[in-house]
Amino acid sequence: MTAPLIGIHDLAVATAGHVLELDDLAAATGVDPGKFHIGLGQDQMSVPGPDEDIVTMGATAARRIIDRHGVDGIRTVFFATESGVDQSKSAGVWVHDLLGLPSTSRVIELKQACYSATAALQAAAGLVAREPGSKVLVIASDIARYELDSAAEPTQGAGAVAMLVTADPALLSIEPATGLHTAHVDDFWRPNDSVTAVVDGKLSIDAYLDGFVGAWDDYRAHGGVDAAEIDVFTHHQPFTRMAAKAHRRLAEHLGTELAEDRYLRSTLYNRRIGNSYTASLYFGLAALLDGDDDLTGKRVGMFSYGSGSVSEFFAGVVQPGYREHTRADETAELLAARTRVDVPAYRALHAAAHLGSRQDVAVPAQSPWPYHFAGVRGRARQYTADQA
């Protein structure tokens, strides 16, 4: 008996309710806009309002999956993030409540910078292999927040991707071969007493590229296919130009040409939402699947990097009929529904992110999405859902 294919059955995204045009940031800071559009490969960034966080974005993305497939069979929820809202409780438990998921399920949060959604996906595939009728909901949700006026400021962003992992998936089967690389490096971290990340940007680029080569070599050593058998690539994209750097580094490493059109489409959503940390690689996958090219039967190579650092390269095969299940129109509507903010308004929202837990506070609902952070009561975070 052959083992069933296991992989991503459905994938839905969400982002924050405001958007800053990087042209506006360039004008306000006296930077040539070409640096953002060409040098970093970014056009816009999503900016969360006071009632938005990783829980509300994660729940909004997952809601789209539940609306289509229901909750039956979901035994596990993995919530991947590096912008956690509590040191103890998994953000997934709030999502579990907001979505009415079965009490007969396990819920846990995973952390390793931008990498942990990939660990969640692989663990999900393992659980489904053990119990093929079961389903795992993987949610990657993050807010990338750096200090104002830092080099990293234009690479902020926010977004969530939810994925339903099952046997006989409709979108992408995940192949078992995988390549791993872990190396300690202080390129990026967020101390417990800081709402913004600390980053050595140049070091992080080098660590990312070293991680890519290390993971690639391990992938090949563990049965991974030659680059010629990979049709399209998507990479973790802290800014989309990073995908170009990664693609070029692999070509150099292999001593071969790798055409740019093999990854370019994967950057389209990330150019518009900015860095979404754990979700970024999977926004890249969504952009590939939502594109005009028919990818049926094509192999997608995926590189996941989390500073600190853990890297993984793996691949999946796009399933026949996948186009009946993608959500290009939904995602276009979501991006268009964001409210444009100017630079002073964005800076005010950035400053408002410093909300503590020592005083009760009520936060009014205002985002266009169905779930809202409603404030703090008795030191506990409160969430509300709009009536359906």
Ligand code: COA
């Ligand atoms: N037109 C076109 N390109 C321009 C330009 C212009 N007017 N001005 C500058 N550029 C290019 C630079 O040549 C450079 O290209 P290169 O990467 O090919 O060398 C690029 O824009 C970035 O400019 P640079 O001045 O080198 O960097 P920076 O000091 O602005 O910082 C990061 C860039 C990415 C290091 C910074 O945004 C950061 O720290 N980001 C967060 C960390 C991160 O995302 N790390 C990635 C790995 S996880």
